[in-house]
Amino acid sequence: MGLHVQLGHHLSEKCYNPQPSSSDDFVVIDVHGVHEIALDFCGSASAQIRYKQLLRTHWYPATTSDPRTVATFTLLEHFHVLSFESKVSAYEFYHSLARRNNNAGLLDIRDRYSAFMHMVHEWRHLRQLRHAGRGHDSAGVNATTAGELVVQCPACPHPGKNILQGWEDKVPLSLRWKYALFIAIDANFRLKWKAVSSDNVDLSLNSVWVYFVVTQSVVCLQLAELEAHELEAGTNVSLHTDISPSRLITTGIDLQDQQQCLKLDIANASLHPTDKQKTTLQTHITTLQRRLDAWAHIQELYMPAVSQLHH
Template identity: 30%
Template sequence: MSLFRPLRGFFLDELLRHEGLGDAFHNPHCAHWSSALNPTDPSASRFLKCYECEACCLAHHRRTPLHIIKEWNGNFWPACMHKMTIIEAPIIHQIKMRYCKCEKSDDADNLQQLMRNAWYPATVTDPRTCATFRSLEVYRLYNVAGNMNVRDFVTALERVTDTTTASGMTWLLDWYKQFQRMARQWAFLWRLIRAGVGHDPAGVESAKLGVCAVNCWGCPHNGRNLPPDW
């Protein structure tokens, strides 16, 4: 968490980037082709905060790295790979991946590539564990609506991933601490977003203490719920 504090502005900007058009802000186009795209057109599909044409949307699942593959033929992975654990509810995936080296990614470091793929890193130094934005949002709703804690959430994911872990026949690494840290940062960042801090030109470092607080509607406030000259 101490390493995260100086980078909270970076994480806040990357989250807000997913709410817009990203690199295509001035020229909306399909994420995979150069053809122009009208985001207001109902035929334009939006998948994982990314605009795609219909053909790309239909083919997207073939390029999704979180599909569960049971067979390996030794021909698909390049030589230089990174092992990564991806928490994508309800499954915990362990995959091999490499960072992109295309022209579009020249100005994006490894952390930015993970965030722009909607993967939230558990650490800012050589991350080996990520949680998808969707999983973090699912946990937040479970926590708020069902009072579920991180331990129960992670345990449920482990049992769905491998049902034999509950009986002790197999063993999985415990991702409790990593997910707890990501969930705390996610909740903090979204408090900043809802308070409008992410759009402050001065940046998150200039935010004053209490800027994210919500005034209680039941408490007396002059000019709001009190009569004049009360």
């Protein structure tokens, strides 16, 4: 009884070697709910491997080996858009689907939430690769380089796209300020989520292909190399004799790290610290504040608009 699906053939064709799915407890997650169906794969010699039979039906399998759970392409596309527009969590979305089958709670519904999360994770990864055109590279997905999946900021200057190619030779020196790239440091309170898990429990599929592409030390090295190249080419536009734009950025990153360390020291301080501990902590606070004030003074030189934010 119930729905019985045969894969590997058109609706009008008959399969002469049907092979039931393992334990015959196949689960399909769709926009209409979480459904248990009977499903047969095609076992003929010319048949595709099982997960490919599912993909040809627009069903995304939770695993490529002995799949027992799938999500329809329609569902994955629906949740992908919904997660951005409504900010609904995957947990709320999945259990809302489960309630469409059994809102009274009288029947047991197979829990496929973990499998659903795996499929969503892989689906978003594939969409990123598709958006970047990685499927058309003859070298394959593994040839993707660091940062290649990043969506570039349309407001930032990109030679040949939104500014002239070779603008350095075509724009007068008095107008070059229009082509400057302003880099600001802002607080990102969601960035701490990146450190919640690790690849051991939640494997990243594109850790260096999107935004987190380099470490802090690599950033500092690249800025130093860029400054050396500008000095050699005679295009350096430093407004301070001792502090260059790259030095301003690296110092700001270093100060941010020191702030985080200081917060940890304050949080870990005992309820009844000794006079020596109080002195050490206060010295760190005072020293850091002086460095921040000095950095902010140089920042106003390179970013005049920042001074207006303090008034």
